[in-house]
Amino acid sequence: MNAENLVFWVSGTFAVVGALGMVVSRKAVHSALWVAFAMINIAILYFTLEAPFLGTTQIIVYTGAVMMLFLFVLMIVGVDSSDSLLETIKGQRLLAAFFALAFGGLLVSAIASTQASPSNGLAVANAGYGGHLQALAKLIFSDYLLAFEVTSALLITAAMGAMVLAHNERWAPKKTQDQMQRERTLGNHITPMPAPGVLARNNSVDTPALLPDGSTSVDSLPTAFRGQGQVEKINAIEEAGK
């Protein structure tokens, strides 16, 4: 078993494991990490396939940029929310498994049915341009120049699109601190708004404030709400809400 074989079997197995891990993880963060793992292994495979430029790009663009973008979005959406793996659409999982197996089986059988010829290798192709990177550069900036330029337009459009989509239109002028202060104390709110820095899910008077460690503070409740098991009930509600 030569080095290439070893790398293929190890990294290939890892890539499959990463992919499966992504599919079966309940938490999205775990999925993201699994897929990043799979992508790094695929990058290693690129190296063995005499494509060091793509391998590098794979690591930088995919595991570096794309997957980090995923993680950021996950943080916006909620890191700790976990997916229920119970299937809601009738027969979806069974049919999906059947079709996936059928598809994979068809592809594998099609590949297996072809006569395997020894690999040509890229040495000859690279040599014509005086090196691998030079060869790629020459191709990108000559034969594929138009496609390359179009991708630049695509990227700009995508950036613009993302900005437009994620942008929050402001419908009213931004309030000054002075205004906010007045609203809090003199405004129409029956109860005061939570103080800055308080992470509150609601502002009802019977909601206790959170202490820095995350526990509730009984002292923050009005005295009328203390006693008769009210605080315990509130605590139970708070716990259930997590």
Added chain:
Amino acid sequence: MIAALIGLPLLGATVLLLGGRRTNAWGHFLAVAMSAASFFVGLGLFLQMLGKSEEEREIGQHLFDWIAVGAFQVPFGLHLDQLSIAFVLLITGVGTLIHIYSIGYMEHDPNRRRFFAYLNLFVAAMLLLVLADNYFLLYVGWEGVGLASYLLISFYQQKPSAAVAGKKAFIVNRVGDVGLSLAIILMFVTFGTVTFEGVNAAAGLADSKTVTWIGLALLLAACGKSAQFPLQSWLLDAMEGPTPVSALIHAATMVTAGVYLIVRAHAIFDLSQTARTAVVAVGAITLLLGAFIGTAKDDIKKGLAGSTMSQIGYMILAAGLGPVGYVFAIFHLLTHGMFKAGLFLGAGSVMHGMHDDVNMRHYGALRTMMKITYVTFGLGFLAIIGIPPFAGFWSKDEIIHAAFGQSLFIGLATLLGAGVTAFYMTRMMAMTFFGEARWEDDVHPHESPAVMTVPMMVLALGSVFGGMAMLFLGDIEHWLEPVTGFAYPDHSISNAVLIPVTLSVVIFGAGYAWLRYGRRPVPLVAPTNVSLLTKAARADAFGDAINEAVFMRPGQYLTRSLTWFDSKAIDGSIGGLAAAIGGLSARTRRLQNGFVRSYALTMLGGAVLIALVLLLVRL
């Protein structure tokens, strides 16, 4: 001047129909005035015609080109000749008398103005019919009188029976009208023209078969309008209309339009022996059928209606005899117009005095209460049964004479008809004016006002002297000869033999009726244990039953099956297809469940399929 004949009553009708209630107070006077004015115009034209030599008597008036499409040229032209003027005088004369009579008869009717408007409309349409100089324009008048007849039969529109009778008359007339339109179409195709002049000139050149077909189509038209067999069924129901209408339209004028048509188209009939034979057959059948129906009717107006059918049968028969008969057909038409109008007006007068009761079994002994009506009706009676020297004798005798000249059977049929006529008319006379009073309670017979009796008297004078005047003073045979042609009948049986024979048949019929109805009491309710023949006569010789069995029920069945087929098979298949597609769509729509993952699954399924196909094709 000719146009004024039509224009005056048309103006009257227009004013009355468009004027609305404002004309209620004086509308009937306007109608009478218009009709009378038209009569005087007609009289003036008649006198003018008398003053001219025979060749110059025919005058025309071209008003405008009505239809000018390629070879199809229809002028709106009027044409007045000896035949037309006779009709004009009959229509406007009798029409004016009946207008006057209607003032009294319709005095208490809330829709009197409408009635007079329709009467004027009728007079205008009828005049257009007899004054047109081509068949196409004649058709307009033909339909116009049909419309007026329909409107007037169903004049008491609140009565369902009147409304139905109007519709029946309209529909049966349509059958005849198809014949007229076919005839006009055939004429145009064959001769290239529809004017009387052109058709008369070209008739001799045409194929004899085509001419026969045109003649038969014209006969169909005449049958419809003149209530001849087999289209006779509407006339008896038409008696639902007001009595003046029955007198004017359904006795004196409109129903004789068929006779006019045949005489007017004599050029066609002269050339086709087959068509003439058919006309004679129709006339003979109807003359006996109508008389037969008349013998059993207790309704005085229906009895007279049967009589009208029978008398028009005489005219049609005479018209079918060819040049020997045309003149006598018109002669009988004119005398019949007078005495039958008089009889109908008399019947109306009787009804007027008897609370609109038409059942003769409730009459009796009215001669004392209604003297004028009795006398005028009696004169009309003598005229119709053909007692010399009253009007009917001269005309009917000529027809019987001509019929015997044609064939013995036809002659015997007319002779028998004369006897039956005498029978039913005597029966009517006896039941109405003689015997004991069988009046209903609270009925107090009284004589009608002068506005009604005067027209009756005038018509009675016509019944007495009309025949003699026309025959001896007017020399009607030679008066009409330039238009219709004339040939003396074959004198195989001389008048010296025929007149006594006819008279004895008439007297026998009258005497038998007098024995049965004048000398014996008449039961109040019609006896039911009667012979089959009487039952048949009461049921109008099963005319309605035959129509219903042969045309109506199969038609209804066909319509029902077509409706069923349409709603079940056609609508069902189309609707079923739509419902099937709709149902299928409603089910396949469920595939669009909104879940992206389901759609993705479908995509993957498709990809699997494509891969499979690719592999299979390659392998």
Added chain:
Amino acid sequence: MNPNNYLVLAAILFTIGAYGVLVRRNAIIVFMSVELMLNAANLAFVAAARNTGTLDGLIAAFFVMVVAAAEVVVGLAIIVTIFRTRRSASIDEASLMKY
């Protein structure tokens, strides 16, 4: 080594990615599965390029990466927008466009 092994690996990864798209409900994980499928395709491109001894497969893989990056940017922006209005990243909840 049999060069087809890489292709078989790519097919397996692609199938796993497709399965992930079908069974996961979290929009972000579905997106990751799509990315995995793209990677599998890239792997096939690169392996095929080496087998044939041409560089065009590498260029294709390169462009796929660029396009995938653009797609991720827009897709994630859409997910964020949906999350902002619906408070959920489940793709099953955005199922109003139906019969």
